Amino acid sequence: MFSGAPGTGSAWIMVIVAGLIEMAFAWSLKESHGFTRLGPTLALFVVGAISIFLLTVALRTLPISSAYAVWTGIGAAGTAILGLVLFGESANALKLLSITAIVAGVIGLRLTGSE
Numbered sequence: 415m416f417s418g419a420p421g422t423g424s425a426w427i428m429v430i431v432a433g434l435i436e437m438a439f440a441w442s443l444k445e446s447h448g449f450t451r452l453g454p455t456l457a458l459f460v461v462g463a464i465s466i467f468l469l470t471v472a473l474r475t476l477p478i479s480s481a482y483a484v485w486t487g488i489g490a491a492g493t494a495i496l497g498l499v500l501f502g503e504s505a506n507a508l509k510l511l512s513i514t515a516i517v518a519g520v521i522g523l524r525l526t527g528s529e
Contacts, residue, residue, distance in 0.1 A: 419474035426524065429481050432468035433488025435461050440493040444501070480523040487520035 420428065442458035449455045469485050494513050497503040 425472040425475040428472040436489030437492040
């Protein structure tokens with residue numbers, strides 16, 4: 415299974431999906447309440463493993479400098495947005511500008527990371 419390296423397009427899709435799954439990891443981490451709730455604790459290990467697996471397979475093709483940064487950027491910006499939407503965290507201009515800067519950086523790295 416997955417013995418060969420994926421094509422560049424498929425690898426970037428894996429990174430994007432892995433980044434989105436990383437958001438589920440962060441949500442599960444919060445909901446686990448310090449590993450005291452079984453369901454979210456199990457979910458965080460499962461989604462964490464899936465996210466890392468997809469990133470690892472994508473790194474067979476992509477440069478780590480951009481792929482890892484895109485993965486963490488999607489996870490960071492997405493998790494910040496989840497915090498605002500699901501957990502009622504405060505939103506202010508600086509926080510929203512910072513999220514926008516992360517997204518812009520992710521896009522820039524994606525556009526330059528296809529070598």
